[in-house]
Amino acid sequence: MVVNNLLDVDEEILMESQTQDQTPTKIVEVLEDQLGKVELNNEGIYEEMTHNLAVQARSFDAAQVSEEDMTYISFISESNENSVGAVEVLADGVKIPDAANVSIALPNRISDDIKDNNMTDFRIIVIVYNDSRLFQSAQFINDSSGRRPNSQVISLSVPGLDRVELDEPIVTTFIPIEISETNRNTTCVFWDFVLDGVGGWSTEGCTFVNGSEDGSDRQYCECTHLTNFAILMDFHQLSSLPPAADVVTIVGLSISIASLFLTLLTFVSKKKFRKSEPKQILCQLCLSLLGLYIVFLAGIDQTEDKNWCTFAAALLHYFLLSSIFWMSVQAVKMYYLLVKVVNSHVSHFVFKACLFAWGFPVIIVLVSVFIDHNSYVYSAKYCFLTLQHMYYSVAIPVALSLLFNMTVFLLVLHSLSQLGKNTNQSRGKETRRSGMLMLKNGVTITAVLGLTWLIGFFSIGDASEVMLWLFCILNSFQGLLIFVCMCWK
Missing domain, CATH: 2.60.220.50 (Chondroitinase Ac; Chain A, domain 3)
Known part of the structure; x- marks a missing residue:
């Protein structure tokens, strides 16, 4: 008592x-x-x-x-x-x-x-x-x-x-x-x-x-x-965005999906693009992002059926990692074209890139499912990885990919700056001009696609609402960014 x-x-x-x-x-x-x-x-x-x-x-x-x-x-x-x-x-x-x-x-x-x-x-x-x-x-x-x-x-x-x-x-x-x-x-x-x-x-x-x-x-x-x-x-007191954020997301992703289709149509319809390995790599990136956006719109909130929710979350995880890895493939190709140059040909490069960028995410997702398949239901509202599991199965691959890409971009920038010293050769000028354009597009896409996903890991705390809005807007319009960078004349 x-x-x-x-x-x-x-x-x-x-x-x-x-x-x-x-x-x-x-x-x-x-x-x-x-x-x-x-x-x-x-x-x-x-x-x-x-x-x-x-x-x-x-x-x-x-x-x-x-x-x-x-x-x-x-x-x-x-x-x-x-x-x-x-x-x-x-x-x-x-x-x-x-x-x-x-x-x-x-x-x-x-x-x-x-x-x-x-x-x-x-x-x-x-x-x-x-x-x-x-x-x-x-x-x-x-x-x-x-x-x-x-x-x-x-x-x-x-x-x-x-x-x-x-x-x-x-x-x-x-x-x-x-x-x-x-x-x-x-x-x-x-x-x-x-x-x-x-x-x-x-x-x-x-x-x-x-x-x-x-x-x-x-x-x-x-x-x-x-x-x-x-x-x-x-x-945690979870921050929530107003209903307008859902509208922004749906509109942005719809525009991105349309933009990616237009980008693919542009590349496929032009023979010189179809034969270009950099453009083939970009097409693979577009396909990966299309999968990510479509699955997101169709499955992110399908929590009524736990099995479907887990499947949708695993697909989102897969396409996200695949998109990140295709950006790394793009950086590698840029290195061979603009830095190594001599003996830079790699036989069946796109095929090998496909094995890496389409295959390696499968391994990561399967390991995550094997460790804890329940980690793919974040809450009663969303189908995605729990925050705890995102750190090792998303944040680490994204961070390593970004570090690798930025290192390659710095090497490319250094190589282009050295090439630019020889201004008497018109060929050097042309190579430098096209290289700078390729570098600008690569850095832009990598920064937006990679860094915006890292923003999602800082959506807890006093700045949560600001971070969530940035995450919402920047990620929703990524497809439009690619179309503007690659197809807009």
């Missing part, structure tokens, strides 16, 4: 007490210690429940557990809106009920640890806290992500095995307290009583296994030790 009353105390008071002498978590330790000693009934059970707290202590025979054909010993708490539910044992093989806000499953191999410690029987203590009030941590005060606990807290302990590293992890599940599109990045944590000298939430030994990005379904965690568990989530 004392602990239950403490859970009604104002959080600021509890935070101050935790900072000064760690009283709240000392009380948690005392509670666990008392449940390890409390007298059990004839069935080997002690249990109590209040609206803030539910506890159960249950005795198990080590030999019996090791002989039973079970994988996990599971506990659940079916809570209502305002209070925790009683701790119950879940029968082996039974699905976790939808009403269970938290659950914890202890592998039966715990019996091996029991035997190693010469214990003939053991007691499992499970405590469910309605919220994290007793686990106050100053580590989130200055966290710009808005990170904080977003679940009930469930504790499982076995007296005598407090510091044992388990060979097989325990599995915990949580239904987030707040379910919103602003929730991001679930992190599985446990309460470390000695962290930074005052206690805090730690991820050591805990891994997030599965669950939706916005916390709209059950979140699964695995940990290799026993203690108090919860989940943390970021609470």
Whole structure:
């Protein structure tokens, strides 16, 4: 009852007490210690429940557990809106009920640890806290992500095995307290009583296994030790643009699609263009961008069907990377034409370029899908990579491509400047003029296509709305830019 009353105390008071002498978590330790000693009934059970707290202590025979054909010993708490539910044992093989806000499953191999410690029987203590009030941590005060606990807290302990590293992890599940599109990045944590000298939430030994990005379904965690568990989530206030932004995007992409078709038609209709490798490369870039824009318009918001949403997001990822890689191919071709010059012919260059720019993105997308196919549903509104996965599967390839392209462009610029010194040769002047035009177009397209995608990674924070508008406008009209650069006379 004392602990239950403490859970009604104002959080600021509890935070101050935790900072000064760690009283709240000392009380948690005392509670666990008392449940390890409390007298059990004839069935080997002690249990109590209040609206803030539910506890159960249950005795198990080590030999019996090791002989039973079970994988996990599971506990659940079916809570209502305002209070925790009683701790119950879940029968082996039974699905976790939808009403269970938290659950914890202890592998039966715990019996091996029991035997190693010469214990003939053991007691499992499970405590469910309605919220994290007793686990106050100053580590989130200055966290710009808005990170904080977003679940009930469930504790499982076995007296005598407090510091044992388990060979097989325990599995915990949580239904987030707040379910919103602003929730991001679930992190599985446990309460470390000695962290930074005052206690805090730690991820050591805990891994997030599965669950939706916005916390709209059950979140699964695995940990290799026993203690108090919860989940943390970021609470970004997502910036949103007015409906006019949707109009700008649709109009811009429609114009870009028409412009790219015109660009392709121009190149295909002229024989000299069809035989030009630089123009063939540009045609491949146009095709990639067409795929990107069409899939974007058709599939970015198709979140009703998760499988279709994942497929659309994977296609967007593929065409984005392909577009970036075709720009790198364009830079390589420019290097051979304007820098190397001597022995610059590469047999079947376009074919090899196709293997790279069309094939390599397939590998990246397949690896991303294999690692976590759920990462392709960003939220309830959009089908694209989650922000966390975008950094390694989009940002890194884009950044490396941009770095490579800019390096090549500098080499080309240096080569053209050296060529321009010989002004007596008309051929040199002509080569320099055409080279400068090619360089200008390459830099323009690369800068706009590449740098604007990087803008998307800075759309969190005070400048979010400005960044989103830039991202929206510049990316929507990329096709028009290519048409103006390459076909406008």
